[in-house]
Amino acid sequence: MMQRRVLLVLTMVAVLAGCGMGERQRIVIEDTWVREAPPGARALAGYMRIHNHSDAQLALLFANSADFERVELHVTRHDNDRMRMEQVDHVALLPGEAVEFVPGGMHLMLMGPRRELKAGDRVRVELTFSDGTATDVVFPVRDARSSR
Amino acid sequence: MNIPRAQLLIVALALAAAVAGFVVARGMLPAPPAAQPELHSATLLNAPRPLPDFSLLDQHGEVIGPEVFTGDWQLVFFGFTNCPDICPMTLHTLTAVRAKLASQGRQQPGVVFVSVDPERDAPAQLADYLAYFDTSIVGITGDQEGIAKFARDMGVAVFMGAEDDHGHYNVDHSTAVFLVDPAGRLSALFRMPHEVDVMADEFTRIVETRVEARG
Numbered sequence: 001m002m003q004r005r006v007l008l009v010l011t012m013v014a015v016l017a018g019c020g021m022g023e024r025q026r027i028v029i030e031d032t033w034v035r036e037a038p039p040g041a042r043a044l045a046g047y048m049r050i051h052n053h054s055d056a057q058l059a060l061l062f063a064n065s066a067d068f069e070r071v072e073l074h075v076t077r078h079d080n081d082r083m084r085m086e087q088v089d090h091v092a093l094l095p096g097e098a099v100e101f102v103p104g105g106m107h108l109m110l111m112g113p114r115r116e117l118k119a120g121d122r123v124r125v126e127l128t129f130s131d132g133t134a135t136d137v138v139f140p141v142r143d144a145r146s147s148r
Numbered sequence: 149m150n151i152p153r154a155q156l157l158i159v160a161l162a163l164a165a166a167v168a169g170f171v172v173a174r175g176m177l178p179a180p181p182a183a184q185p186e187l188h189s190a191t192l193l194n195a196p197r198p199l200p201d202f203s204l205l206d207q208h209g210e211v212i213g214p215e216v217f218t219g220d221w222q223l224v225f226f227g228f229t230n231c232p233d234i235c236p237m238t239l240h241t242l243t244a245v246r247a248k249l250a251s252q253g254r255q256q257p258g259v260v261f262v263s264v265d266p267e268r269d270a271p272a273q274l275a276d277y278l279a280y281f282d283t284s285i286v287g288i289t290g291d292q293e294g295i296a297k298f299a300r301d302m303g304v305a306v307f308m309g310a311e312d313d314h315g316h317y318n319v320d321h322s323t324a325v326f327l328v329d330p331a332g333r334l335s336a337l338f339r340m341p342h343e344v345d346v347m348a349d350e351f352t353r354i355v356e357t358r359v360e361a362r363g
């Protein structure tokens with residue numbers, strides 16, 4: 001619990017730094033985590049909640065991480081018991097609203113890990129938004145067998 | 149509003165015919181089985197369906213056939229190791245269902261994971277992956293054609309996604325979890341969302357119903 005608090009603060013600091021000091025935080029990112037990959041898996045999923053506190057519609061455009069060959073924005077869709085992961089070219093962030101990246105829905109698709117990532121490790125992901133800002137966000141890695 | 153008498157008569161006759169048809173149809177339908185458990189997540193098949201014959205590989209590279217499904221109840225899930233969102237979530241859920249049933253001293257099903265990406269999921273890869281969740285999970289892989297046929301016979305559509313310029317591709321697959329009875333017959337399926345408590349309870353109720361039906 002305490003650890004999550006600290007991470008949240010770190011995340012907020014990172015967002016603030018990205019927007020420039022003194023400016024009101026337009027985007028706040030919280031509850032970030034990456035599911036630990038079982039041995040052999042070459043793709044991981046990252047989750048978070050993005051709040052857009054501004055009056056303008058923004059969008060998340062790209063995600064990058066030095067720890068992965070490639071990061072994509074994905075959504076898992078279900079129709080008639082069929083599951084499909086789809087890449088999206090942006091995620092719209094409506095003014096005053098939050099977007100949830102959750103298991104079975106939106107996720108960061110983290111492909112080709114460059115180092116072994118274990119529960120407790122941290123992954124840095126750079127998120128680039130439509131207003132030109134980019135923020136470095138820390139995602140703690142969590143055990144895939146924890147209930148969430 | 150002036151409706152001609154003839155038209156009213158036609159409407160009345162049609163209604164009477166519909167009601168009569170319904171009554172007749174009800175009478176001809178087989179009576180519903182006596183004790184069907186009330187289920188929310190699971191859908192019971194009216195008649196359990198024997199699994200097709202197949203010859204594939206388990207995660208230890210051993211040739212396996214339908215006999216892996218006999219003896220115990222099994223929860224069967226289709227997926228692939230490079231699926232980072234739904235697959236680990238579901239495998240965790242299924243092992244949690246087992247743990248919950250075990251902690252309550254209730255009968256537990258085995259778990260079978262069928263790779264829909266056998267090309268990349270070689271036995272050794274599958275063995276490491278599954279052991280992360282539970283060493284008791286049986287993994288099924290083999291050749292693409294054999295897996296595709298097995299999936300089709302189970303009623304699972306598998307679609308290979310196109311490869312992108314990085315050589316990545318995804319496989320669309322069913323998110324349903326299939327329940328196979330100890331005689332190796334497909335007996336029910338659990339649809340999303342897969343919740344541990346609901347699945348554990350409904351599994352127990354299905355097993356109890358089947359035991360009553362036999363006894």
Ligand SMILES: [Cu+2]
Nearest residue numbers: 074085109233
């Ligand atoms: Cu994905």
